[in-house]
Structure formats: C-alpha cells, structure tokens
Amino acid sequence: MLSPQIRALVKATAPVLKTHGVALTRHFYARMFDHNPELKHVFNQAHQAGGQQQHALAGAVTAYAEHIDDPSVLMPVVTRIVHKHVSLGIRPEHYAIVGKHLLASIREVLGEAATDELVDAWGAAYGQLADLLIAEEARLYAESAGKPGGWTGWRAFRVVGKQVESAEITSFYLAPSDGGAVPAYQPGQYVSVRIYVPELGLMQPRQYSLSDAPGQDRLRISVKREPAGAQTPAGRVSNALHDRLEEGGVLDVAPPQGDFHLKADSDAPVVLLSGGVGLTPMVSILNHLVRNNDERQIRFVHGCRNRSVHAMKDHVNRIAAERGNVRKAVFYEEVGHDDEPGRDYDHAGRLDLRAIRDEVIVPGADYYLCGPAPFMLAQREALLALGVGSDRIHAEAFGSGGAPA
Numbered sequence: 001m002l003s004p005q006i007r008a009l010v011k012a013t014a015p016v017l018k019t020h021g022v023a024l025t026r027h028f029y030a031r032m033f034d035h036n037p038e039l040k041h042v043f044n045q046a047h048q049a050g051g052q053q054q055h056a057l058a059g060a061v062t063a064y065a066e067h068i069d070d071p072s073v074l075m076p077v078v079t080r081i082v083h084k085h086v087s088l089g090i091r092p093e094h095y096a097i098v099g100k101h102l103l104a105s106i107r108e109v110l111g112e113a114a115t116d117e118l119v120d121a122w123g124a125a126y127g128q129l130a131d132l133l134i135a136e137e138a139r140l141y142a143e144s145a146g147k148p149g150g151w152t153g154w155r156a157f158r159v160v161g162k163q164v165e166s167a168e169i170t171s172f173y174l175a176p177s178d179g180g181a182v183p184a185y186q187p188g189q190y191v192s193v194r195i196y197v198p199e200l201g202l203m204q205p206r207q208y209s210l211s212d213a214p215g216q217d218r219l220r221i222s223v224k225r226e227p228a229g230a231q232t233p234a235g236r237v238s239n240a241l242h243d244r245l246e247e248g249g250v251l252d253v254a255p256p257q258g259d260f261h262l263k264a265d266s267d268a269p270v271v272l273l274s275g276g277v278g279l280t281p282m283v284s285i286l287n288h289l290v291r292n293n294d295e296r297q298i299r300f301v302h303g304c305r306n307r308s309v310h311a312m313k314d315h316v317n318r319i320a321a322e323r324g325n326v327r328k329a330v331f332y333e334e335v336g337h338d339d340e341p342g343r344d345y346d347h348a349g350r351l352d353l354r355a356i357r358d359e360v361i362v363p364g365a366d367y368y369l370c371g372p373a374p375f376m377l378a379q380r381e382a383l384l385a386l387g388v389g390s391d392r393i394h395a396e397a398f399g400s401g402g403a404p405a
Contacts, residue, residue, distance in 0.1 A: 021058030149181030186261035213287035277369025303351030
C-alpha cells in the first residue's frame with residue numbers, strides 16, 4: 001500500500017503528464033530500445049513508428065497518476081493490458097527493464113522538476129502496478145497452460161487452409177505442427193501471431209481475432225490486407241501473410257487471449273454490430289451460437305464499403321435463411337448496379353441503428369461492437385440514445401490498446 005505522501009506526489013504530476021506525457025514516453029521507448037534492442041521483437045514497430053504506442057502509454061501513465069488513490073477504477077484497462085501482455089509473452093523480468101528506463105526517462109525529460117523524492121515516489125507507484133500486472137499475468141499463464149491442448153509462449157502452427165474472403169480479407173486455417181490438441185477459447189477472443197519481417201530484421205507480433213467457433217481441431221484467423229495510406233505505410237505483417245504464407249507454411253502462435261468475448265454466464269439475446277474487418281470476432285460468436293443450437297434471438301448487423309470487401313457474405317446469409325432466430329442487416333456505403341437487396345446488402349449508406357431500431361433493439365439484449373474506433377464510438381452513442389444501458393454494451397478495441405493490428 002502506497003503512503004499518502006507518495007500518492008500525493010504521484011497525483012501532483014498528472015497535469016505535467018497531460019502536457020509532456022508523449023514526450024516522456026517517446027524518450028522512454030527510444031531509450032529502452034537503445035539499451036535493450038531485443039525488446040524490438042516484442043513491440044509492434046508499426047505502432048512505434050506511427051506514434052500510437054507512445055500516445056497509448058502516455059494516456060495510461062496519466063490515468064494511473066490521476067487515479068492513484070483508487071486504481072480499481074482502471075481495472076477494465078488493466079485486464080485488457082494483462083491479456084495483451086500474456087499474448088506477447090511479457091514476463092516478470094521485463095518489468096524491471098521497463099521500470100529502469102521509465103524512471104530514468106522521468107529524470108531526463110522533466111529535468112530539475114524530477115526531484116529524488118518524486119522519482120522515488122514514481123518508483124514505488126510503478127512497483128505497485130507491476131506487482132498487480134505480474135500476479136494477474138501469472139494467473140492467465142497458468143490458465144492457458146492448464147487447459148487440454150494449452151501452452152504458453154509461442155507454438156508452431158501449420159497453415160492447413162487459405163481462403164480468400166473478399167478483396168481485402170483472407171482466412172488462414174491453422175493446426176498445431178506438433179499434432180497436439182487445440183485448446184478451448186471464448187468466442188470473440190484473439191491470438192497473437194509472429195513472423196519474421198526482413199525489412200526490419202525483426203520478428204514482429206500482431207493480434208488477430210479468431211473468426212470461427214471454438215471446439216475444433218484448428219484455429220482460424222481472417223486477416224485484412226493493410227494498404228499504404230496517405231500518412232501510413234502498408235502493413236508489413238498483414239501483407240506478408242497475404243503474399244507469402246501459403247498452405248504448408250508455419251506460423252508462430254500464442255494462446256488465445258482477450259477480455260472481449262460472448263458472456264458465458266448469460267442467455268440474453270445477442271446483437272452483433274461490426275464494421276469492416278470487425279466482423280471476424282462476430283462470426284466466431286455467431287458460429288459458436290449456431291453450432292450449439294442456441295435458440296436465443298440473434299441479430300447480425302454489419303457495415304462495409306461495398307460488395308468487393310464484404311467478407312463471409314454467403315456464410316452469414318445461409319445461417320440467417322436457415323435459422324428463424326437469426327436476422328441480419330447489412331449496410332453498403334457504395335451500392336453497385338448489380339447488387340441485389342437481401343442477397344448482397346439490406347440498406348444503403350453507413351450503418352444507422354436508428355433506421356433499423358425496430359429490428360436491432362431487442363429487450364434485455366447484450367450488444368457486441370467491433371470495428372474502427374470512430375465506428376464503435378458512433379454505434380455506442382447511438383445505442384445509448386436508443387435507451388440501451390452502458391452495461392449491455394461490450395466493445396473490442398483495435399490498435400495498440402487491444403487487438404488486433
């Protein structure tokens with residue numbers, strides 16, 4: 001337990017961190033990678049180059065300072081971080097390295113303002129947080145290893161199938177190279193995969209949602225090819241998977257993780273809302289419910305640009321046609337002259353929950369959201385405006401704070 005004096009010192013730095021937090025974290029990462037270059041294999045270098053990771057860490061450090069009197073309010077974020085760390089193989093020895101460079105960076109960036117007393121206070125605060133994360137991660141590691149077919153760290157999986165789902169998304173079917181079993185997981189969770197990126201000279205990890213129901217002898221991930229944008233380079237890992245990983249190829253895979261998944265202790269109706277490649281965990285949830293002959297009401301609502309990027313269309317259409325408890329609503333931003341309502345799409349324009357409120361607002365339902373951050377924010381606001389309680393809305397976070405990238 002931190003003393004009142006330590007908590008006061010740490011909390012007093014929150015305004016400074018709001019102003020200089022990104023400069024601090026940018027310095028921290030540069031320092032750590034300079035002294036410990038082996039950690040470049042652990043961290044997503046695309047997020048480093050784009051600045052997402054620096055901003056994410058600055059926000060996390062500031063939030064910790066602001067809530068140092070009651071860190072329990074940060075537990076949802078802590079839970080998400082713990083799952084991500086376990087998927088990347090973060091171990092207790094890594095925390096000592098991070099702590100060393102974080103405290104040194106506080107001294108070097110804040111200068112005279114970083115008194116010995118302040119640095120010591122942050123050392124104690126960091127130690128408290130590290131102990132919490134290490135304990136939670138140890139629990140998840142033990143859980144992953146203890147399952148039938150479970151493991152920790154990286155395990156070789158062979159590509160036993162590769163299927164193009166759309167102009168952007170390709171599915172990879174993965175079976176353990178050792179011939180062993182595949183562990184159970186919660187529908188909606190993700191795995192980390194790792195490949196060598198020759199342009200960087202590094203192994204690089206990425207997180208991808210599992211896109212099929214659990215309980216099978218293989219895993220499936222469905223990967224969007226990330227093209228170069230005006231301000232961003234092409235995705236090195238996603239493009240390498242699309243272009244170089246074929247049937248028979250081998251991929252390093254970490255155990256399934258993630259706090260976003262179908263609620264196992266609930267039989268409430270389910271509404272699945274996705275944008276773009278965000279449909280992948282939703283198809284996992286849908287397939288799980290169908291495979292178990294679940295009779296609750298299910299809504300599958302999806303938005304994408306046009307037919308060319310509409311993945312798994314026929315699969316979802318078939319389920320909706322065969323099962324009376326499943327209804328779908330698909331929005332196309334761009335409707336082609338050959339597109340057929342009901343077969344290709346159901347509504348023109350961006351996904352608009354208000355336009356289909358009678359279909360999508362189901363009493364007592366749980367709502368699951370996945371897609372780009374602006375999409376999820378818009379859908380969350382729409383659901384709240386339509387009277388859905390915040391405790392009924394569950395969202396997956398893509399990017400440096402969650403999965404996948």
